[in-house]
Amino acid sequence: MTDLLRIAVPNKGQLSEPAVAMLREAGYRQRKDSRDLVLLDPDNGAEFFFLRPRDIAVYVGEGILNVGITGRDMLLDSGAPVEELLPLGFGGSTFRFAARNGSSMTVEDLAGKRIATSYEGLLTSYLAERGIDARVIHLDGAVESSIQLGVADVVADVVSTGTTLRQAGLEPFGEPILVSEAVVIRRKGAPDDPKVEQLLRRLRGVLVARDYVMMDYDVHAERLEEATALTPGMEGPTVSPLHREGWVAVRAMVPRRDAQRIMDDLWEIGARAILVTDIYACRL
Ligand SMILES: Nc1ncnc2c1ncn2[C@@H]1O[C@H](COP(=O)(O)OP(=O)(O)OP(=O)(O)O)[C@@H](O)[C@H]1O
Numbered sequence: 001m002t003d004l005l006r007i008a009v010p011n012k013g014q015l016s017e018p019a020v021a022m023l024r025e026a027g028y029r030q031r032k033d034s035r036d037l038v039l040l041d042p043d044n045g046a047e048f049f050f051l052r053p054r055d056i057a058v059y060v061g062e063g064i065l066n067v068g069i070t071g072r073d074m075l076l077d078s079g080a081p082v083e084e085l086l087p088l089g090f091g092g093s094t095f096r097f098a099a100r101n102g103s104s105m106t107v108e109d110l111a112g113k114r115i116a117t118s119y120e121g122l123l124t125s126y127l128a129e130r131g132i133d134a135r136v137i138h139l140d141g142a143v144e145s146s147i148q149l150g151v152a153d154v155v156a157d158v159v160s161t162g163t164t165l166r167q168a169g170l171e172p173f174g175e176p177i178l179v180s181e182a183v184v185i186r187r188k189g190a191p192d193d194p195k196v197e198q199l200l201r202r203l204r205g206v207l208v209a210r211d212y213v214m215m216d217y218d219v220h221a222e223r224l225e226e227a228t229a230l231t232p233g234m235e236g237p238t239v240s241p242l243h244r245e246g247w248v249a250v251r252a253m254v255p256r257r258d259a260q261r262i263m264d265d266l267w268e269i270g271a272r273a274i275l276v277t278d279i280y281a282c283r284l
């Protein structure tokens, strides 16, 4: 049992469901009851610990758990000795300053202001790096209300769609302090571990299966160069002979978002029987 990979997964919040969905797609057993705190997956040599996203960097930094999934903003805020291994493409957000609509604040106006945030570590290091002397007010959540309620002049908070800011009558200003998404983390300087490598390969496989589709088509051999320029694939497309004089069959992975345009372009150069299928799983 000692060589199980111990993985921290957010138990609540914005990252919890997408993290669980991704692990499930990668073939791991996942909890069915959102109150489960630990889940053993002996077939895959893994044990999952469901923890608050904010605490995950602490457990991983202490070396208690091998790897974890959390937000880049949370890992930097924690100051824990952890490093990012793989961005996961969900939980995307920016960490930004905001103030009342029409206040036309800039970063130069921050000195002497009260700034409310749940990410005190991120904010204080930003201010310290720029030598800005401001008062940091730590709040646990719903930070956007603090200006209306008179406890702060400015907020530094997570912005995704911007809806929460708008509803609170606030507008962002300045460049984003940080661009964040969900990431896999491990303790800084941890030795290479084949079990971690296997987890990352599985997760990369999920990312590719989400972002790419498989495209098959038939084309006249004379147009093959043009066709393969449209579908270069990962390491070059597979080209097989067709039981029809002068024609070949081609198979290549293409980015999902470009699939329809590529099909149109292939049609224009005479390709036919163009098929697109989902990739269920892969290792590249
Ligand atoms: N609206 C959002 N869209 C996408 N990602 C978000 C959003 N809000 C937060 N995040 C990201 O999700 C991660 C965890 O934030 P979350 O809000 O779930 O935790 P929390 O605020 O500690 O928990 P809770 O909101 O349950 O108190 C952070 O990395 C953050 O950047």
Ligand SMILES: O=P(O)(O)OC[C@H]1O[C@H](OP(=O)(O)OP(=O)(O)O)[C@H](O)[C@@H]1O
Residues within 6 Å of the ligand: 013, 014, 140, 141, 142, 143, 144, 157, 158, 159, 160, 161, 162, 163, 164, 165
């Ligand atoms: O830009 P938006 O799409 O509106 O999303 C951003 C909001 O989402 C998160 O709030 P959450 O629901 O986690 O509540 P919290 O403030 O209590 O953390 C975050 O803290 C922002 O308030």
Ligand SMILES: [Mg+2]
Residues within 6 Å of the ligand: 013, 141
């Ligand atoms: Mg939140």
